[in-house]
Amino acid sequence: MARALPITHLQALLDRLGADGRTVVGPVARDGAVVLEPVRIVDELAQGWRDEQAPGRYRLVPGEPRVFGALLGPQSPKTWLYPAKLTLFRAERDGASFRTTSPDRPPRLALLGLRACDLAAIRLQDRVLLGSGVEDPAYASRRREVLLVAVQCHRSAETCFCASMDTGPEVSSGYDLRLTEVIDERGHRLVVEAGSEAGRAIAADLPLVDVPHDDDAASRQAAEARAGQSKSLRTEGLRERLLDALRGPHWDEVATRCLGCAGCTMVCPTCFCTAVADVTDATGAAERVRRWDSCFHTEFTHVHGGPTRAELAARYRQWLTHKLATWHDQFGTSGCVGCGRCTTWCPAGIDLVAEAERAATAERRTE
Amino acid sequence: MNDPWVPVPMTIRSRRQETSDTVTFELDASAAPVRFRPGQFTMLWRYGLGEVAISVSGDPREPERLVHTIRAVGAVTRPITQLRPGDVLGVRGPFGRPWPVDEAEGSDVVLVAGGLGMAPLRPAWLHLLANRERYGRVLLLVGARTPADLLFPDQLGAWRARFDTEVQVTVDRADAGWRGPIGVVTRLLERAGLDPARTRVMTCGPEVMMKFVAREALRQGIPADRIAVSMERNMQCAIGVCGHCQWGADFVCRDGPVFGWDRVGARFAVAGV
DSSP: OOEEEEGGGHHHHHHHHHGGGOEEEEEEEETTEEEEEEOSSGGGSOTTEEEEEETTEEEEEEOOOOTTOOOOOSOOTHHHHSOSEEEEEEEEEETTEEEEEOOOOOOOEEEEEEOHHHHHHHHHHHHHHTSSSSOOHHHHHHHHHOEEEEEOOSSOOTTOOHHHHTSOSSOOSSOSEEEEEEEETTEEEEEEEEOSHHHHHHHHTSOOEEOGGGTTHHHHHHHHHHHTOOOOOOOTTHHHHHHHTTTOTHHHHHHHHOOOOOHHHHHOSSOOOEEEEEEEOTTSOEEEEEEEOOTTSGGGGEETTEESOOSHHHHHHHHHHIIIIIHHHHHSSOSOOSOOHHHHTOTTOOOHHHHHHHHHHSOOOOO | OOOTTOOEEEEEEEEEEEETTEEEEEEEOTTSOOOOOTTOEEEEEETTTEEEEEEBOSOTTOTTEEEEEEEOOSTTHHHHHTOOTTOEEEEEEEESBOOOTTTTTTSEEEEEEEGGGHHHHHHHHHHHHHTGGGOSOEEEEEEESSGGGOSSHHHHHHHHTSTTOEEEEEESSOOTTOOSOBSOHHHHHHTSOOOGGGEEEEEESOHHHHHHHHHHHHHTTOOGGGEEEEOOOOOSSSSSOSOTTEETTEEHHHHOBEEEHHHHGGGGGSTTO
């Protein structure tokens, strides 16, 4: 039988997630967008906001009764599991030599309010950062400790295409807890389902009530979200079509609209490229610091003599063909989860789904 | 601790100025021997300034002497080449896939080096010489811009003096003292009299040079999968996660830097992939 947390007891969930020193991170409305930030009390959550998304457009609209009424902001679990800036190690001089010390212990996290596409993005990051040879220690330590609390989507944004990527909208696996927010004549509540031992232990400590009528709440909401999803990426044969189109005319055309700002790669929940640089201080201590980087930056491919992808057309092509084609070769899956962030947050409103289709079907340039 | 991002300090034991802008360092790796295969590279960190991928140019039989030949061309290689014996570099590695010297046993082997491309080929050449009986003909074809840009000229002379090797050197521009061949290194390949059925080619140099070397080898009938090239790309992690070195579906640091022409030849025809 389904069990639910009356919304008036939501604080009990935050408290329980934050027990044993965990930082609870959830959706917070700030500066006109929903971002993922530490939350201690229910009032900090982005309750009352609904997001409207379109290519190049994101707005928070008030009047939403739900706590989890806004679907996706510019941030994703990547922000917390694979931070935008991270110290790899510290070093200090030791005579002519040097000594290194490990970075600070990473925080133990509970991520609240993740969507099906976010869980899919974590699965992809696991493949890249844990499963392809050498583990990334910073990601591994955060990932092993994290609690994942997902929320079932009740609708889709205009930019969502998770159904066509087979990553949503149902939250079907990879969570510790799945929440389905229900508002009806019986009240306002979160149906709580555990997907792991850790999730069961947390659920057992919450003041849940039996709600037999909510047994199919999650699948019902997922069906509504799916029915409301109009965008879809034609994935069949897409890898081959894109790789056949490397010399196609489309890349030059999209480069006239693309600003090369790298925003799409920053909001993408699976883009994993980073740059490493030294930071030193007046005492002579040094740090190796890793920051998110982007294949849209000219210096990304810099070697002596200049960048190997000097043209913006080549850099756009690298991004799109990597995400949708060569990811398959590297990691056995598409690199796209269909969240639509790249499209929403593109200042030029460039739509990944439309560009992929155009690039893959454009007339090939003859030699 | 076994963190792939953290370098091990190693002291510079010797420094030799090879050309006006190129230096060979020998690092003392006795505390943490670096067992590398010919063609692999390490990440060298100059404290507080930055890190760079450099091919190992030393003898694979000497893991306690880690040798690199470095040209001062960038923001990290310039300060690295200014270091002196007694100074310390951080080292990670070795990384990457090696030259196919094992697969080449029983074959004739041609190494074609352009400029600094001699550095990553030197361990392969030393391996061929150390295991001379396992190979047929061994040829080293070297191209440089000018005689003054030739790397390891004394060793080239000594190798050329052996009766069981064929070593040829050509330069793009001669000076007054040069009596050898002038022209691109591909010419040496044209005249090498190779048996395409039993020859393997390994080449490193500018991409345009490797492209013409591969084209000439293919013209002679050497199969694409017996032609190996070594690629240079921006590398920051060396473990296939920073993304910079991607080239088609490959991470050059992990899937290369040595590639068979059968795998990558088509990429040489598309700029910026």
